[in-house]
Amino acid sequence: MSSALKALDWLVVAMMWVGCAAGLLMMLHIAADVFARNVLNDPIDGTIEIVSSYYMVAVAFFPLAYVTRGEGQIYIDLFTRWMPRRTLGLIDTVIYALTTVFLFALAWRSYETAHGKMQQGEVWESAGGYLVVWPSRYVLLTGVLVWAIVTLRLTVAGLLRGADGIDSELHPPLPDPEDDLPERAVE
Amino acid sequence: MNVELGFWSLGAVFLLIAWRVPIGIALGGVALLGIAYLRNWKVSFAILGTTPFEFVAHDTLSAIPMFLLMGAIAHHSGISRSLFKAARLWLGGIPGGLAISTNFASAGFAAASGSSVATAAAMGRIAVPEMLRAGYDKGLATGVVASAGTLGSMIPPSIMFVLYGVFAEVSIVKLLIAGIIPGLLTAGIYALMIYLRAIITPEIAPRMSVEERIGLKPQRWSALREIWPLLVLMAGIIGGLYSGVVTPTEAGAAGAFLALVIAILQRRLNLSRFMACLVEAMVSTARIFFVAFSAVLYSKFLSMTGMPFWFGDLLGNLDSTLMLILATSLIFIVLGMFLDSLGLMLLTLPILLPMFESAGLNLIWFGVLTVKFLEIGLLTPPVGFNVYVIKAAVGDKVPLEQIFKGVLWFLLCELIVVVLLVAFPQIALWLPSTM
Numbered sequence: 238m239s240s241a242l243k244a245l246d247w248l249v250v251a252m253m254w255v256g257c258a259a260g261l262l263m264m265l266h267i268a269a270d271v272f273a274r275n276v277l278n279d280p281i282d283g284t285i286e287i288v289s290s291y292y293m294v295a296v297a298f299f300p301l302a303y304v305t306r307g308e309g310q311i312y313i314d315l316f317t318r319w320m321p322r323r324t325l326g327l328i329d330t331v332i333y334a335l336t337t338v339f340l341f342a343l344a345w346r347s348y349e350t351a352h353g354k355m356q357q358g359e360v361w362e363s364a365g366g367y368l369v370v371w372p373s374r375y376v377l378l379t380g381v382l383v384w385a386i387v388t389l390r391l392t393v394a395g396l397l398r399g400a401d402g403i404d405s406e407l408h409p410p411l412p413d414p415e416d417d418l419p420e421r422a423v424e
Numbered sequence: 425m426n427v428e429l430g431f432w433s434l435g436a437v438f439l440l441i442a443w444r445v446p447i448g449i450a451l452g453g454v455a456l457l458g459i460a461y462l463r464n465w466k467v468s469f470a471i472l473g474t475t476p477f478e479f480v481a482h483d484t485l486s487a488i489p490m491f492l493l494m495g496a497i498a499h500h501s502g503i504s505r506s507l508f509k510a511a512r513l514w515l516g517g518i519p520g521g522l523a524i525s526t527n528f529a530s531a532g533f534a535a536a537s538g539s540s541v542a543t544a545a546a547m548g549r550i551a552v553p554e555m556l557r558a559g560y561d562k563g564l565a566t567g568v569v570a571s572a573g574t575l576g577s578m579i580p581p582s583i584m585f586v587l588y589g590v591f592a593e594v595s596i597v598k599l600l601i602a603g604i605i606p607g608l609l610t611a612g613i614y615a616l617m618i619y620l621r622a623i624i625t626p627e628i629a630p631r632m633s634v635e636e637r638i639g640l641k642p643q644r645w646s647a648l649r650e651i652w653p654l655l656v657l658m659a660g661i662i663g664g665l666y667s668g669v670v671t672p673t674e675a676g677a678a679g680a681f682l683a684l685v686i687a688i689l690q691r692r693l694n695l696s697r698f699m700a701c702l703v704e705a706m707v708s709t710a711r712i713f714f715v716a717f718s719a720v721l722y723s724k725f726l727s728m729t730g731m732p733f734w735f736g737d738l739l740g741n742l743d744s745t746l747m748l749i750l751a752t753s754l755i756f757i758v759l760g761m762f763l764d765s766l767g768l769m770l771l772t773l774p775i776l777l778p779m780f781e782s783a784g785l786n787l788i789w790f791g792v793l794t795v796k797f798l799e800i801g802l803l804t805p806p807v808g809f810n811v812y813v814i815k816a817a818v819g820d821k822v823p824l825e826q827i828f829k830g831v832l833w834f835l836l837c838e839l840i841v842v843v844l845l846v847a848f849p850q851i852a853l854w855l856p857s858t859m
Contacts, residue, residue, distance in 0.1 A: 253707070256710065257699070266677075267486075267674055268682075270674070271670060275669065294480055294481055297714075298476075300706050300707050300710040301714060303707065310447075310714060310715075311447050312441070312444050312447060313441055317443065328443060339452060343472055347476070349473055
């Protein structure tokens, strides 16, 4: 069991880095296209389509599980801030359970769509040719599925051990490198 | 028509958000159930299965991760500190000088950053301690950083304008350009207010001694040496957008790339800090997109209820544009007290946009007004995100109430800017009209 959980942790972090790599590639690819078009008068074919169908999907969906396990999705704690930790643990468990249901529904429907698109061999027209797009549907599916498993794990932790259980499953985000910024580098 | 259901769903979304349900889950969950109720589960699941991909796989939205990356690189390479240092050397000697320097350094940083919260966070840790050391009033020192941080959304690049442009289906380039003058105007009015307050009540901003002021002069030009490459780059990017040479996505990607090159050449960024920039930008992107695609699901449901059209008809009977704007301001200000800016915009646009469209109002101008109201929402209690960002940066040194009190003066300035924007829409529309 614990090795499965470790593997999940590893996967969550790995997917976040793949999302980051997609962001980096997106920057380099578009910057190269701007240079090629404006300086060499020879744009890189298919840039918009590759950016939209691959990099964007990876950037948007791969880090989501990491977000939930770390700093969390965007929420408001104004009205519940005063509540005791035990009650908050209960509320969070219910929220994680509802989120899990929503995400498994999303994953299931995304699978149906991805499978259908794969069978159709989904392509986008691009620069006089065709770009195969259907694999990107599975990128979305993977991101949502792993995210759903993470929220399921948080739900179980909340059910078993309340707020303590949830806290033990959450991981603080990476430290802010600004904290160790050497003075010399910024002065 | 199921307008009533639309209202119930809005109530449900607010209730869920108040019970700390993530905004994306609240919007997506209510939309899923609502569509199933109105049509059936098959339709609801079909929309769920296609909307997220269709929304995200969109080249216009790719400006968002690129703008966030550019801002993160600018921040982590220490440009915020250099900007403040240069502004302090040039403006620090005048009454209220440190606060005015913070204000203009934030405006400068806003030209590299697409987010208000990021701009406030970048300046908070640098400028507030310096002002407190100089004996500035705590409310003024923290209020100026929280308020000037909001320029991040108005001065291009801007994440909010990109999202607004996608939802309102108007030119994002024109929106970004439309934000320049209102952003600078806001910074100018802030500076004037600080200057006047510092003259009337000098104890809130002790002025530098004559010797100190003389001491600033020799370092002025060397301070500019550190920041000019990035400022030239940002001016070039805005120029590129204005002239139509680059799209917002291309401006973001080329801007991030060139900011990276500048940071490496100036030895301000190493690999680990660059990795942190990437993580920060991509994680923020994922969080924003989750709320955004859930908001798309919700707006699909709302349009099925007929609620936006009902509001449109209601306003068709009102022939005063001013009434419409007043009502909109009220909605934004009240909701802005409780919701974060992203949730607020994405929740209200499906209802407000058809109203403005049917009233024949310019949607670029409405976009600028919307972002202005979102900025105000970042400063109003109890949920003023920028104030919390500054609170996190200053710790126990300044109580939360004092920051909100300090922000009040800036909210007064915002009121003046809103009145000017409503009375003279050309403030926003002139620059894009020359494109």
